[in-house]
Amino acid sequence: MHPDGAPRVGMVGGGQLARMSAAPAAALGIDFRVLASDLRESAAQVVHDVVLGAHDDLESLKRLAEGCAVVTFDHEHVPPAHLEQLEAMGVAVRPGPSALFHAQDKVHMRQALTDIGIPCPRWRVVDARDHVESFAEEVGWPVVMKTSRGGYDGRGVWVVDDPAQAAEVLDVPLAAGAQWLVEERIDFVQELSAQVARSPHGQAVAYPVVRTVQANGICSEVVAPAPGLAAERAVAAQELALRIARDLNVTGMLAVELFDDGAHLYVNELAMRPHNSGHWTIEGARTSQFENHLRAVLDLPLGSPAAVAPHAVMVNILGGDVPDLYSAYRHVMARDPGIKVHLYGKQVRPGRKVGHVTVVGNDLDDLLARGHHAADYFMGVIDE
Amino acid sequence: MHPDGAPRVGMVGGGQLARMSAAPAAALGIDFRVLASDLRESAAQVVHDVVLGAHDDLESLKRLAEGCAVVTFDHEHVPPAHLEQLEAMGVAVRPGPSALFHAQDKVHMRQALTDIGIPCPRWRVVDARDHVESFAEEVGWPVVMKTSRGGYDGRGVWVVDDPAQAAEVLDVPLAAGAQWLVEERIDFVQELSAQVARSPHGQAVAYPVVRTVQANGICSEVVAPAPGLAAERAVAAQELALRIARDLNVTGMLAVELFDDGAHLYVNELAMRPHNSGHWTIEGARTSQFENHLRAVLDLPLGSPAAVAPHAVMVNILGGDVPDLYSAYRHVMARDPGIKVHLYGKQVRPGRKVGHVTVVGNDLDDLLARGHHAADYFMGVIDE
Numbered sequence: 001m002h003p004d005g006a007p008r009v010g011m012v013g014g015g016q017l018a019r020m021s022a023a024p025a026a027a028l029g030i031d032f033r034v035l036a037s038d039l040r041e042s043a044a045q046v047v048h049d050v051v052l053g054a055h056d057d058l059e060s061l062k063r064l065a066e067g068c069a070v071v072t073f074d075h076e077h078v079p080p081a082h083l084e085q086l087e088a089m090g091v092a093v094r095p096g097p098s099a100l101f102h103a104q105d106k107v108h109m110r111q112a113l114t115d116i117g118i119p120c121p122r123w124r125v126v127d128a129r130d131h132v133e134s135f136a137e138e139v140g141w142p143v144v145m146k147t148s149r150g151g152y153d154g155r156g157v158w159v160v161d162d163p164a165q166a167a168e169v170l171d172v173p174l175a176a177g178a179q180w181l182v183e184e185r186i187d188f189v190q191e192l193s194a195q196v197a198r199s200p201h202g203q204a205v206a207y208p209v210v211r212t213v214q215a216n217g218i219c220s221e222v223v224a225p226a227p228g229l230a231a232e233r234a235v236a237a238q239e240l241a242l243r244i245a246r247d248l249n250v251t252g253m254l255a256v257e258l259f260d261d262g263a264h265l266y267v268n269e270l271a272m273r274p275h276n277s278g279h280w281t282i283e284g285a286r287t288s289q290f291e292n293h294l295r296a297v298l299d300l301p302l303g304s305p306a307a308v309a310p311h312a313v314m315v316n317i318l319g320g321d322v323p324d325l326y327s328a329y330r331h332v333m334a335r336d337p338g339i340k341v342h343l344y345g346k347q348v349r350p351g352r353k354v355g356h357v358t359v360v361g362n363d364l365d366d367l368l369a370r371g372h373h374a375a376d377y378f379m380g381v382i383d384e
Numbered sequence: 385m386h387p388d389g390a391p392r393v394g395m396v397g398g399g400q401l402a403r404m405s406a407a408p409a410a411a412l413g414i415d416f417r418v419l420a421s422d423l424r425e426s427a428a429q430v431v432h433d434v435v436l437g438a439h440d441d442l443e444s445l446k447r448l449a450e451g452c453a454v455v456t457f458d459h460e461h462v463p464p465a466h467l468e469q470l471e472a473m474g475v476a477v478r479p480g481p482s483a484l485f486h487a488q489d490k491v492h493m494r495q496a497l498t499d500i501g502i503p504c505p506r507w508r509v510v511d512a513r514d515h516v517e518s519f520a521e522e523v524g525w526p527v528v529m530k531t532s533r534g535g536y537d538g539r540g541v542w543v544v545d546d547p548a549q550a551a552e553v554l555d556v557p558l559a560a561g562a563q564w565l566v567e568e569r570i571d572f573v574q575e576l577s578a579q580v581a582r583s584p585h586g587q588a589v590a591y592p593v594v595r596t597v598q599a600n601g602i603c604s605e606v607v608a609p610a611p612g613l614a615a616e617r618a619v620a621a622q623e624l625a626l627r628i629a630r631d632l633n634v635t636g637m638l639a640v641e642l643f644d645d646g647a648h649l650y651v652n653e654l655a656m657r658p659h660n661s662g663h664w665t666i667e668g669a670r671t672s673q674f675e676n677h678l679r680a681v682l683d684l685p686l687g688s689p690a691a692v693a694p695h696a697v698m699v700n701i702l703g704g705d706v707p708d709l710y711s712a713y714r715h716v717m718a719r720d721p722g723i724k725v726h727l728y729g730k731q732v733r734p735g736r737k738v739g740h741v742t743v744v745g746n747d748l749d750d751l752l753a754r755g756h757h758a759a760d761y762f763m764g765v766i767d768e
Contacts, residue, residue: 004732005708023407026430027666029709029727029739046410046432205721282411286722301717308692308744324389325413333685337589338670343413348388355413360692 010064013074014041016344024291035064042344065091094251094297095272103272107148122184132166139184149178188259193277194241197292206238207305219276222314253293284312309360313367315375317355319348322380394448397458398425400728408675419448426728449475478635478681479656487656491532506568516550523568533562572643577661578625581676590622591689603660606698637677668696693744697751699759701739703732706764
């Protein structure tokens with residue numbers, strides 16, 4: 001315990017979400033510890049208290065938990081049995097393992113959402129080509145095939161046009177405990193993300209609903225609030241997210257990724273942690289998703305999720321051909337004194353999320369142009 | 385050198401200014417190292433790369449500087465000779481020792497400002513009671529007596545009403561190299577602070593001029609922008625600060641503390657680092673003083689200093705009778721979801737700066753009430 005009474009929070013994972021959580025932890029005077037596998041990991045570079053170990057090793061998790069008021073996560077890959085053991089030892093784990101399991105196993109998630117009446121794409125568990133075929137005959141080709149566990153950023157997801165492609169996907173080896181899930185492909189007009197924070201005592205706040213754009217399964221752009229989304233539909237998305245958080249007993253941040261086909265909303269994915277679709281909140285909201293995640297898991301009253309400007313645009317920087325991101329700073333910063341750059345300290349590899357830029361203001365077209373210019377320059381897509 | 389090309393910045397000092405610099409360093413992907421005397425110091429708790437040592441020990445400073453693109457400061461107490469030695473070894477020191485010396489020695493500062501025609505209170509170097517007396521006969525009692533070196537937060541400054549009090553002050557032992565300075569007491573209507581960032585290639589940006597309120601020589605409240613300050617006088621204050629930064633070759637952040645007697649502005653103090661009067665910029669400006677200090681010392685283009693809301697209020701949390709600051713969170717956060725709390729991880733001691741709160745928005749009276757309520761509650765001045 002800290003001299004001024006502040007608790008310690010332990011976060012499993014050394015990625016950029018943990019890195020960006022360090023700033024509000026320091027501001028709140030909270031001791032912040034991460035479990036990282038290597039001191040070169042994104043968060044381990046900047047956090048003082050690093051426990052080296054593996055997220056799937058119980059002894060590592062116990063070392064992380066020592067002296068922590070609460071243990072939380074920057075990813076969903078910790079085995080549920082380990083978390084149950086931590087809980088049995090008296091460690092506060094938030095979100096708890098039974099809630100988190102919905103973000104770990106897509107079949108479990110689909111069943112739980114269906115049970116509580118949340119709209120999802122039609123779905124079925126399959127294990128043979130003819131199962132996929134009969135499902136596709138009901139909903140129409142193409143369909144979406146997913147592994148129930150272990151996918152992220154577009155990995156573990158295939159759009160399948162015909163039975164032959166389905167058979168190819170079914171040949172991909174499954175992770176332990178994973179199943180094949182086939183889903184209706186929603187012909188969406190846009191993808192949305194609705195984020196809420198919820199605390200153990202049941203308080204919850206809803207962030208403005210944002211529009212996300214994916215390229216090759218990876219988030220490339222987020223606009224807050226979602227342009228042209230009617231107020232009643234934004235509220236409907238927030239209500240969905242609040243209901244899911246309550247009914248699944250989520251604590252901390254919950255991101256609900258949604259398909260919008262112009263008439264209806266369908267839940268695509270859930271994430272129970274700070275999420276790429278909420279990076280804009282660092283500059284664009286009164287309380288960032290990273291601060292509210294910490295406040296929520298500590299059962300502190302939540303901060304205002306209100307936007308501080310009419311529009312915010314976040315554009316991801318994906319690794320390109322240029323290993324030296326820093327060399328872009330002079331041009332990007334001189335061109336636009338209002339751009340906010342976040343680099344994650346990660347080695348550049350093609351397609352890897354290595355940073356993002358955010359711009360907030362009044363003129364959405366201007367913000368989009370500025371955000372994409374800066375990100376494109378970092379990625380080496382443009383050179384002026 | 386970092387895999388993505390980012391440089392390392394070394395900061396001398398482990399206080400809250402270094403702690404608050406860590407967040408923008410992480411966001412910018414810059415390796416950030418601090419020199420602290422103890423791992424329990426404010427910044428050492430949160431920064432990964434801590435060099436333990438003393439700011440007045442050359443070997444410690446050399447260890448800090450190893451592999452750093454630039455060395456900078458969270459306080460002004462490093463001996464100039466040590467900094468000159470670092471420079472002679474090829475280390476980039478920013479601000480450079482000759483600029484920084486103006487913030488280390490008030491006589492040197494007064495002489496330099498007088499030489500370049502910057503308005504100051506009338507001043508004189510004294511070493512005997514009758515010198516003070518003859519100066520006071522010219523400018524009127526009371527006068528202000530200061531040690532030229534080593535004072536901060538009201539220490540080393542006395543308001544003196546008569547020759548007997550002057551004699552008492554002259555009996556206080558002086559630090560090595562220090563002199564006694566006597567100054568005219570300006571009958572000010574308000575105190576202002578004008579902050580600028582300036583980079584080695586000469587770019588400079590000016591923040592909105594703020595009003596500061598001191599209690600017992602310690603800053604207690606900052607309002608941005610200064611309420612009721614006419615636009616042309618605000619510009620005059622910014623021009624003064626920009627001129628001082630240029631003529632004294634300051635790099636990094638410069639804070640110019642000013643007295644406003646309703647007709648004229650007079651420079652009171654200079655600080656060449658992030659400053660308490662700029663904490664509001666974390667939430668209240670497009671680019672915080674901490675980010676612009678890093679950008680300036682790295683000779684990167686500077687970020688926009690523009691305010692993001694009509695008003696910002698910062699209130700310091702000084703140590704009171706309650707050692708457990710964290711216990712106040714539940715009440716403060718539940719009462720005001722928009723309050724931004726910063727605690728520095730410091731042991732509570734009476735009168736010590738242990739944190740601050742910031743609120744930004746449209747209604748200044750509301751912001752002042754909310755900021756003071758939260759700070760008073762943390763300090764134990766009120767209990768509801």
